[in-house]
Amino acid sequence: MAKHDTPMLDELEKGPWPSFVSDIKRQAEKNPDCWDILGQLELSYRDKITHWKHGGIVGVFGYGGGIVGRYSDVPKQFPGVEHFHTVRVNQPASKYYSTENLRALMDLWEKHGSGMTNMHGSTGDIVLLGCRTEALEPFFWDLTHELGQDLGGSGSNLRTPANCLGQSRCEWSCFDTEEACHHLTMHYQDEIHRPAFPYKFKFKFSGCPNDCVAALARSDFAVIGNWKDDIRIDQAAVKEYVAGNIPSNGGAHSGRDWGAFDIKKEVLDLCPTECMWMEGDELKIDNSECTRCMHCINVMPRALRPGKVQGASINIGAKAPILDGAQFATLIIPFIEVTAENEFENVIEVIENIWDWWMEVGKNRERVGETMQRVGLPTFIKVMGLDPIPQHVREPRSNPYVFWQEEEVPGGFDRDVEEFRKRHAA
């Protein structure tokens, strides 16, 4: 039986899209506290403002993250959500589950929490929404002892790393994203659980430049699959596409009649580097001009595949706009091998180079991309011990204000103004 009238929320039970309101009501039949979620949300809909207090520091012993405190500002009206803390549980890489594991996790959350979740939070964690402070330690005990699972990150630490599903079900992935993600998650458990950084730091692993996990837009450390050699071409399949026997773009456009497939218009002319052409019915690619944008491969997945010499690009420093404006991650290492054979030691070396420097010079609540902005890309390239290359910039600078170093200039910076005046009257 509903505990509160929720006429506005009830409107959101209509319509074809799945209704979170119906779903919370369903859960409330099992756990009556959920009626108070709806009651407080209805009040917010009436008042047009949130009814959650600011923050609240709660956690489990020994960890500095993984739990986000949340308290109602109207607890007398809605005692079921007086405490409504978030628990972040580190998701398995690629977000595959056995139903056995998922059911066990749901049973735990039924025992300790509200029964509401997010599958998943924006960073990738399993987000369990709403439990009381006194439930946190018992939940954590059961999570680690019964399920062998652990919390994710929150606060100024390494946030829970995330990956696209990669080679597990995608033909384009240029490295094993789920192994890289899992390995580094395990390698950096301390950094995930105990905040020691100036601010948050995110790893994301995408298998190809399509970047399905938005690494370039969202992560401080983006590993994005790439390749070095030639795009693999199956000329017989090219002919099938040209003949219209295979749908373009993997069938993604089949809902509208766009006319017959036109390889010139849809592939050659949309190539950003114009490095493709037809010779008779053979497709040719000048791979030395290719920037591996993926368009042609996306459009003809049965005819074209990434090359065989595979690895990744590393881009550093993405973030949302707060505070100085949004940043995409900057290309720092154009190509690096990413393999479990060396336990990702070359990637780890890059990570720790960044951290050693950023933990020293980064200001409180400064993302590494902001530190890069503040000190400048030239300084960052030097910190990383890299040779500057044109690939680091979109274009060369257009102002002449170079910070010349003293040792670069013959005779250094020390000069004698009296000697100067003997030759140049004031």
Next chain:
Amino acid sequence: MGYDPENPMADRITDVGPPHYSKFHPPVIAKNKGKWLWHEITQPGVLVHKAESGDECWTVRVGAARLISIELIREMCDVADAHCDGYLRFTTRNNVEFMVDSKDKVQPLLDDLASRGNKFPVGGTGAGVTNIVHTQGWVHCHTPATDASGVVKAVMDELFDYFVTMSLPAQVRIALACCLNMCGAVHASDIAILGVHRKPPMIDHSRITGVCELPLAISACPLGAVKPAKAEVNGEEIKTVKVNNDRCMFCGNCYTMCPAMPLADPDGDGIAILVGGKVSNSRSAPKFSKLVIPFLPNTPPRWPETVEAVKNILEVYAGDAKKYERIGEWAERIGWEKFFEKCNIPFTIKSVDDYRLAYDTWRTTTQFKYTSHIK
């Protein structure tokens, strides 16, 4: 057994991390990992991946709210147990994927899903609108300027046909963040729905001493609008802060650092619409979303102004863009002046950047188009 509050550190287990992913791969995935040849979307929401071995993995993608109950997740498990050997996965956009290893298992799975009311809409593939990624909103966050789940539900109800079909020029990624912190990172989305504040913070002098470190509150402001000040509380002079309202850009960063500076407000808060961002490197480089509608009011429960604005932009784009063109690529090709004209969105001074790095967006050429904006 279980947790002993008298002895909290006994037998404690920490830092075990997530379970290894390989325990959760369906058999066809485990067998063919790294050996996939190609894929095809055979109908909206249904994908086939073909492996070198000749094996096929058929995936049925289903939309879900992000806010879901354990009862619903158990129902998803029932479906996976009945059809998918007890495995399923979630996508980065809160969709659920059910996988089977042969084509003849697809229709029974689709029939089962369809029999469960509107809980499991099949779609979200190819040149359509897939699930909206979003944040918590009023249901769980302390800084939001709007709700999240409710706005998303209202928008997806209206755009539902685009979820279950693939008739657009390209995929359209919509995202919602309920305040400028952008936990949802909507800054690179085709259409971004963003909660915004419009009133400066209030100062709760009676609480600030206990809950704030004043230097952190002061340095939290990117524009130096928060300054040290003194105030009288119960006859005693206390150290506090004041806000130069003229310099406030309503980012809310001060409130994040100082609970005594609340800025949310029923009339001040609402929604801005940004468009034209993309994440993929395909054809053009990744792009940021651009502010085209600075403010729409919060109108629960169905936010009709926001729903209409999103639908309008989507449908003008759908009728005008070329095959493969993302919204941002289309807007750049036709020119942003044409974007505003075609979408019938008034251009206001608020779309002209006056924050940092603003100059990058100013037009420094004589190339332009004559639109109705030029009188």
